[in-house]
Amino acid sequence: MGQTRKEWLQTVTAQLRCRRAVPGVERELENHLSEQYNAFVAQGCAPEEAERRTVESMGDPVLAGGALDRVHRPRPAWGPFFMVAALLLAGALLRFFWSVPVSAQGAYLWREGAYQSLAAALGGTAVLAAVYFCMDVSLLARWTKALYIGLAAVSAYGFLAGYTLVNGRHIWAVFGMSYDATHFSMLFIPVYAAVVYRQRGRGWAGLLASGLAIVPGLGLCIMVPHLAAACVLGLAGLAVCLVCCAGDWYGLGGKKSFAVVLGVTAGSLVVTSLLALLLMPGLAGSLQRHLEVLLAPDANAAGAGYWTNALRRMWDGMRWLGPGDGNLPMGTGAALGTVGEFVRKAAGELRADYLLVYAGWRYGIACAAALAAAVAGALAWLWRTAMRTRSGIGRLCAVGCCALLTVHGALHLLSCLGWITTKGMLPFLDGGWTSVMQAGLAGLLLSAFRLDDVLREPQGMCALEAPARLVPAGRFAYSDGTLHIRLR
Amino acid sequence: MAAGKNLVPGSAQMLLLRLLAERDMYGYQMIEELAQRSNDTFALKAGTLYPILHALEADGSIESYEQPGGAATAGKPRRYYRITRAGRGALEAQQTEWRRVSRAINAVLETMDARAGEVL
Numbered sequence: 001m002g003q004t005r006k007e008w009l010q011t012v013t014a015q016l017r018c019r020r021a022v023p024g025v026e027r028e029l030e031n032h033l034s035e036q037y038n039a040f041v042a043q044g045c046a047p048e049e050a051e052r053r054t055v056e057s058m059g060d061p062v063l064a065g066g067a068l069d070r071v072h073r074p075r076p077a078w079g080p081f082f083m084v085a086a087l088l089l090a091g092a093l094l095r096f097f098w099s100v101p102v103s104a105q106g107a108y109l110w111r112e113g114a115y116q117s118l119a120a121a122l123g124g125t126a127v128l129a130a131v132y133f134c135m136d137v138s139l140l141a142r143w144t145k146a147l148y149i150g151l152a153a154v155s156a157y158g159f160l161a162g163y164t165l166v167n168g169r170h171i172w173a174v175f176g177m178s179y180d181a182t183h184f185s186m187l188f189i190p191v192y193a194a195v196v197y198r199q200r201g202r203g204w205a206g207l208l209a210s211g212l213a214i215v216p217g218l219g220l221c222i223m224v225p226h227l228a229a230a231c232v233l234g235l236a237g238l239a240v241c242l243v244c245c246a247g248d249w250y251g252l253g254g255k256k257s258f259a260v261v262l263g264v265t266a267g268s269l270v271v272t273s274l275l276a277l278l279l280m281p282g283l284a285g286s287l288q289r290h291l292e293v294l295l296a297p298d299a300n301a302a303g304a305g306y307w308t309n310a311l312r313r314m315w316d317g318m319r320w321l322g323p324g325d326g327n328l329p330m331g332t333g334a335a336l337g338t339v340g341e342f343v344r345k346a347a348g349e350l351r352a353d354y355l356l357v358y359a360g361w362r363y364g365i366a367c368a369a370a371l372a373a374a375v376a377g378a379l380a381w382l383w384r385t386a387m388r389t390r391s392g393i394g395r396l397c398a399v400g401c402c403a404l405l406t407v408h409g410a411l412h413l414l415s416c417l418g419w420i421t422t423k424g425m426l427p428f429l430d431g432g433w434t435s436v437m438q439a440g441l442a443g444l445l446l447s448a449f450r451l452d453d454v455l456r457e458p459q460g461m462c463a464l465e466a467p468a469r470l471v472p473a474g475r476f477a478y479s480d481g482t483l484h485i486r487l488r
Numbered sequence: 489m490a491a492g493k494n495l496v497p498g499s500a501q502m503l504l505l506r507l508l509a510e511r512d513m514y515g516y517q518m519i520e521e522l523a524q525r526s527n528d529t530f531a532l533k534a535g536t537l538y539p540i541l542h543a544l545e546a547d548g549s550i551e552s553y554e555q556p557g558g559a560a561t562a563g564k565p566r567r568y569y570r571i572t573r574a575g576r577g578a579l580e581a582q583q584t585e586w587r588r589v590s591r592a593i594n595a596v597l598e599t600m601d602a603r604a605g606e607v608l
Contacts, residue, residue, distance in 0.1 A: 032538075059536055390545075
């Protein structure tokens with residue numbers, strides 16, 4: 001007797017060198033084999049005959065497996081990978097050179113800071129490589145519910161069990177490690193992408209579930225409290241939803257679902273803002289103060305407008321090349337001192353939170369522009385990679401991660417220019433846990449691209465129609481509340 | 489009669505894209521449809537079909553999605569393929585090229601037939 005269907009399939013899959021490709025290929029060929037076998041049986045073949053003819057109709061398994069092996073190979077994405085790694089290293093090196101000691105006490109601080117920066121760069125690169133090589137994005141789609149519930153449970157645990165407030169932020173003690181809750185919120189995006197991926201073809205119910213699934217993440221950011229993190233998460237989530245709408249994944253029509261998502265988002269923003277203004281009496285005053293600071297920071301340069309005014313003065317004193325003019329006054333009052341004095345006093349905070357401003361001040365605007373261009377180039381490369389990812393779950397994850405990193409970069413730029421009063425996290429150059437998390441997200445999107453031809457996740461909408469019901473035999477039959485009448 | 493092995497590979501891509509330009513199909517359905525429309529001239533083996541489909545998918549000419557297969561696949565989802573905009577462009581180019589080549593081949597064959605007739 002010749003090969004059986006199972007043996008044929010085993011011979012084909014044995015030719016695939018990338019073992020991750022096996023389940024996807026196997027599933028499709030298995031379906032084909034069983035369909036062909038059933039067709040031969042329906043034509044009146046005996047089981048053995050049907051088996052033989054099925055295997056014969058499939059062709060040479062070694063040739064088929066070899067041809068499939070040539071298609072299902074990981075696609076490397078070394079360009080963006082090394083770009084991200086180079087930025088991580090550049091961030092650490094910048095801090096290394098900036099931390100030149102001026103005293104013995106300074107020398108100790110310099111060493112500590114340099115080690116932390118180097119550790120963050122090495123850690124970030126290790127996470128980037130680990131996620132890039134080992135992460136299988138289809139696992140997110142397989143374990144969505146568990147991941148989502150787990151994330152929500154850890155968030156709840158962080159709030160209820162062991163957090164401390166540092167500068168108004170929640171620092172959690174999760175598994176014995178101190179952790180900024182806003183970093184944790186970044187993990188929501190890949191899991192959210194998986195949730196949205198599972199809503200494809202579910203129509204209005206899917207659209208509603210996609211909208212509601214982002215609420216816990218946003219709630220976490222608001223409770224931290226970190227409005228910028230909420231904006232980052234909200235915009236990244238919106239990008240994920242819009243990708244689904246553009247591909248008509250909900251099955252409601254692309255333009256229609258697009259309009260609904262944008263309309264509901266705008267409506268929710270208006271309603272939430274009105275509710276917040278009604279329920280939080282101090283909010284209106286706070287917003288007004290923020291607006292005043294942004295419009296005229298020098299009017300209250302010693303108070304609420306101190307940082308915004310200082311950042312803008314630094315830009316005024318910057319040259320295209322070389323260090324900035326430290327003699328420039330900070331304002332009209334003599335007590336405010338000069339910009340040079342401010343920079344010396346706030347150097348630590350400037351290096352940590354306003355990297356572009358500090359780089360521009362130390363080496364000139366050209367240096368800040370070059371750093372911003374390098375980050376923008378890396379983000380553009382990551383976006384290009386994300387948009388070239390074809391698998392559904394892969395593309396959603398990749399777009400979500402890219403959107404999140406882009407909003408981080410945009411917020412950092414705006415805060416450095418003194419146009420917003422919140423801080424942003426410059427992608428990959430920020431140092432510390434932020435860079436490690438950002439490297440992990442970049443690794444995830446590059447991994448999705450790398451395994452695109454291997455995992456064979458469906459790309460388009462999966463219309464989850466109910467399978468055709470089997471009609472009972474006989475001229476008249478009754479099942480599931482339906483009377484069946486066979487006319488011929 | 490089935491087509492010779494060397495004739496099929498070059499044209500199989502075009503034929504599959506042409507089928508998918510009409511409607512979304514799954515692998516088994518494509519083999520059946522192709523055989524039926526060509527009076528069994530193109531009896532494509534599954535071992536030949538799937539590498540071509542997967543390669544077309546990798547270069548973005550087609551994309552796939554899953555739908556429940558019903559009783560025929562014991563409830564397992566079937567993978568349907570649909571042509572993309574890039575795929576339609578590729579099909580158009582391949583058809584134009586195919587018509588040009590087939591006209592040239594026919595012209596050569598007809599000339600040879602005419603000469604053979606003259607000799608006879």
